Amino acid sequence: MAILEIKKYGNVVLRKKAEVILQIDANIKRLAYNMLETMYLVLGVGLAAPQIGMSVRLCVVDIDLSKRSPVIMINPTIISRDGSKILGKEGCLSFPGFYENVKRYEGIVVRYRDLNGEELEIKAQNLLARVVQHEVDHLDAKLFIDYLPEWKRRFVEKKVKSSRNAGNW
Numbered sequence: 062m063a064i065l066e067i068k069k070y071g072n073v074v075l076r077k078k079a080e081v082i083l084q085i086d087a088n089i090k091r092l093a094y095n096m097l098e099t100m101y102l103v104l105g106v107g108l109a110a111p112q113i114g115m116s117v118r119l120c121v122v123d124i125d126l127s128k129r130s131p132v133i134m135i136n137p138t139i140i141s142r143d144g145s146k147i148l149g150k151e152g153c154l155s156f157p158g159f160y161e162n163v164k165r166y167e168g169i170v171v172r173y174r175d176l177n178g179e180e181l182e183i184k185a186q187n188l189l190a191r192v193v194q195h196e197v198d199h200l201d202a203k204l205f206i207d208y209l210p211e212w213k214r215r216f217v218e219k220k221v222k223s224s225r226n227a228g229n230w
């Protein structure tokens with residue numbers, strides 16, 4: 062397995078809609094396991110393929126790093142959303158050091174395929190629901206800062222720019 066480089070905000074791949082995976086072959090499996098290993102190393106709870114430069118509809122999630130019960134999702138689709146939208150602190154591995162409040166649905170149902178190609182559906186609540194919504198957004202080229210009010214988004218962009226100019230991004 063290998064550790065992959067996480068692409069930071071500003072990289073064009075993060076603004077590209079990811080392709081549907083037609084065949085779950087050895088490359089996809091290797092990619093999924095490498096993404097998991099990378100996510101665990103940086104203590105993330107979710108990672109989407111575009112974040113490591115691969116524009117395909119694959120993401121990995123594990124909200125309890127102590128238990129290590131990863132979910133690998135191929136072509137995930139959120140098929141229903143319920144509850145109200147709730148505000149919660151969110152970060153993104155492509156925005157190191159930034160945490161902002163984002164409104165997300167409290168509960169969702171997501172349908173996806175696992176690495177064996179089996180179609181599964183899970184009902185997710187609270188943190189898991191939040192993380193899945195965040196990761197599926199990545200596959201649609203949407204980022205958590207898109208939910209922020211204009212002034213806040215500009216502020217984040219300005220800070221990213223200065224980090225980049227200082228060579229820290």
Ligand code: NI
Pocket residue numbers: 152153154155195199
């Ligand atoms: Ni993210």
